[in-house]
Amino acid sequence: MNAKYMQSALEQAALALGRTSPNPAVGAVVVQAGQIVGRGHTQPVGQAHAEVMALREAGAQARGASLYVTLEPCTIWGRTPPCTDAIIAAGIAEVIIASRDPNPRFEYDAATVLQAAGIRVSFAPEFETAAIGQTEAFRHWIVTKQPFVTVKYAMSLDGKIATRTGDARWISGAASRQKVHELRNQTDAILVGINTVLADDPLLTTRLEQHWRPVQHPVRVVLDARGRMPASAAMLAQAVPGSTIIATTAAASAEWRASLNNAEILELPSNLEGRVSIPALLNELGQRGISSLMVEGGGETIAAFLAAQAVQKVQVVIAPKIIGGVAPSPVGGVGIARMSEAQLWQLSASEQVGADIWLTAYPNLQ
Ligand code: AOF
Ligand code: ZN
Numbered sequence: 001m002n003a004k005y006m007q008s009a010l011e012q013a014a015l016a017l018g019r020t021s022p023n024p025a026v027g028a029v030v031v032q033a034g035q036i037v038g039r040g041h042t043q044p045v046g047q048a049h050a051e052v053m054a055l056r057e058a059g060a061q062a063r064g065a066s067l068y069v070t071l072e073p074c075t076i077w078g079r080t081p082p083c084t085d086a087i088i089a090a091g092i093a094e095v096i097i098a099s100r101d102p103n104p105r106f107e108y109d110a111a112t113v114l115q116a117a118g119i120r121v122s123f124a125p126e127f128e129t130a131a132i133g134q135t136e137a138f139r140h141w142i143v144t145k146q147p148f149v150t151v152k153y154a155m156s157l158d159g160k161i162a163t164r165t166g167d168a169r170w171i172s173g174a175a176s177r178q179k180v181h182e183l184r185n186q187t188d189a190i191l192v193g194i195n196t197v198l199a200d201d202p203l204l205t206t207r208l209e210q211h212w213r214p215v216q217h218p219v220r221v222v223l224d225a226r227g228r229m230p231a232s233a234a235m236l237a238q239a240v241p242g243s244t245i246i247a248t249t250a251a252a253s254a255e256w257r258a259s260l261n262n263a264e265i266l267e268l269p270s271n272l273e274g275r276v277s278i279p280a281l282l283n284e285l286g287q288r289g290i291s292s293l294m295v296e297g298g299g300e301t302i303a304a305f306l307a308a309q310a311v312q313k314v315q316v317v318i319a320p321k322i323i324g325g326v327a328p329s330p331v332g333g334v335g336i337a338r339m340s341e342a343q344l345w346q347l348s349a350s351e352q353v354g355a356d357i358w359l360t361a362y363p364n365l366q
Contacts, residue, residue, distance in 0.1 A: 001096050005031050005068040006127045008039070009098070012050065013070045013134050016041040018186030018216060022291035024071055024101075024138035026050040030058040030092070032065040045289070049074065051083040055090045063091035068124075070131040072101040072110045084113045094120040099131035103142050137188075140312055141291035146282040147189065149310055151295045151302050152180070153330040154317035154356075160327040161299070166199060172317045175354030181208045183315075187218045188290040193301030194224040201234045204296070205242055217242030219290065223301055225275050227252025229260060236262045247276045278308040303333030306343065314345060316359045 012027025019025070020042040028050040030038035038061070040053025048056075051073050055062050073083035073095070087095060095114055111121040132139065140148035154172040155161050162168035170177065184190060184206040192202065206215045220235055220242060229236075229246050236244060244263040249270040257265050268280045285293060295305055305311050316330075336342060344364035351358045 001122060001124055002031075003124075003126070005029055005036065005066070006070075006096065006098055006124050008036060009068045009070050010127065010130055010134070012039050012041040012054075013131075016043075016050075017134060018188075019044060019213075021045065021188050022138060022141050022289045023049075024135035026069065026071045026135070028054040028067060028069040030054050030062050030065050030067055032058070032061045037061040037065065046079045049080060049083050052080070052086050055086055055092075058090070064093045065091075066094040066096065067092045068096045068098075070098045070127070071135060072097050072099065073114075074101065074103070075106055075108050075110055075113045076103075078105075082113075084110055084117075087114065088117045088119065092119060094122075096122050096124055098124050098127040099135070102139050136313070137292035141286060144286070146279075146286040146310075147290045147293040148312045149282070149293050149295060149305060150183075150187075150313040150315060151305060151311050152183070152315040152317075153297055153302065154319060155330050156319055156321045156323045158322050158324060159329050160323040161297070161330050162328050163323055164325040164327045166328075168200065171321065172319045172356050173354040176317050176319070176356045176358070178208070179353055179358070180317075181206050183294065184218050185211075185215050187292045187294045189221055189285060189293045190218040191221040191223065191293055191295045191301070193298050193304075194222055194228050195300060196296070196298040197222055197224075197229060197233055197235075199298070203235050203240060205235075205240060218294070220244040221281075221285070221293070222246050223276050223281075223304075225249045225251060225270060227256035229256075229263070231259045231261065236260065238262060247281050249274070249276055275304060278305060278310050282310060297330075299328055299330060299332030303331050306331060307333060312363070314359075314361045316361070317353075318357045318359065320355055 008029045009027040013025050016025035023045050026042045028040045029036050038054040038058030040050045042050045075082050075084045114121050137148035190204050204220045206217050208215050222229055224246050227248050245266050246263050247266050247268055269277045271277050345361040346364040347361050349360040
């Protein structure tokens, strides 16, 4: 096992991030006599897997070669044939794997199948975290059939998301705002509450200049239990790319439903407070193959997702500004009375972007 080849495989996978859903973005390289002779990454769903792409490029040079792959090769027929068959047929001598595939449909794991065909198999545990990081949405969706939910917000040094008058443009700097668009470009769906639409009238599109690949607009989802979405909302204009789902309940009137164009109205059960049931929404989005969802606010919506234990990741942008006064904070709701009741999260990364700091946290499952 040579680290530089697994690094190349991870770079291949990065080319596919956000373009394979609900399949994972995987990368593979074929190495013959110290040379990379084939590279591949997962194609859009229904098309070739990373291994198949890399083997195709390697052609006859795959015979006796090593295959480095970021995810365990599939052993089953899905929309495409098993990669293990293709690896065996190509005459690969050795396979090095960075992470396991949690797909519950696998009857045999790749190591068992490949070893039975006389192929050497090893794992590269030092690359496991990086490989898992590239496939976290898939790993959640394949076992729950619900999207992996990331809550994202920007706040000031003193923990506010707007001024006392509600002015929120902008808390974070330009570099952070570009990064938000990069995240949207890799996310299947993006969600806000109706209050955010009424206050900010956002577009929720992906806006990246001079990108190396065509940008992708996430499906927009608005939580709107009572049907208050205005037909004049900016995101519903004909010229705005991407599609919009308004998640509502039986409480929304027929007149309101008839007033909206360019949006799908999705009626869902409500919870005891008359809000859209979040588990029902996640089931419906998961059924549609939406494997990642970014919740961008506002405070009540974020609080509702947290209360439903429906958040897999939090990304916080902290901007070096101080706002003061009675101004909104990222998480609304009633809040807790005692510190001992606080939800516990685990910080996993921090990164400076322009003048801001980005923090990533995952639920603390202890
Ligand atoms: C791989 N290499 O590049 C990917 C894999 O319906 P299919 O045939 O596309 O199979 C989808 C399953 O294959 C998916 O649920 C996951 O378990 C695995 N993804 N496997 O060998 C790849 N993307
Ligand atoms: Zn495969």
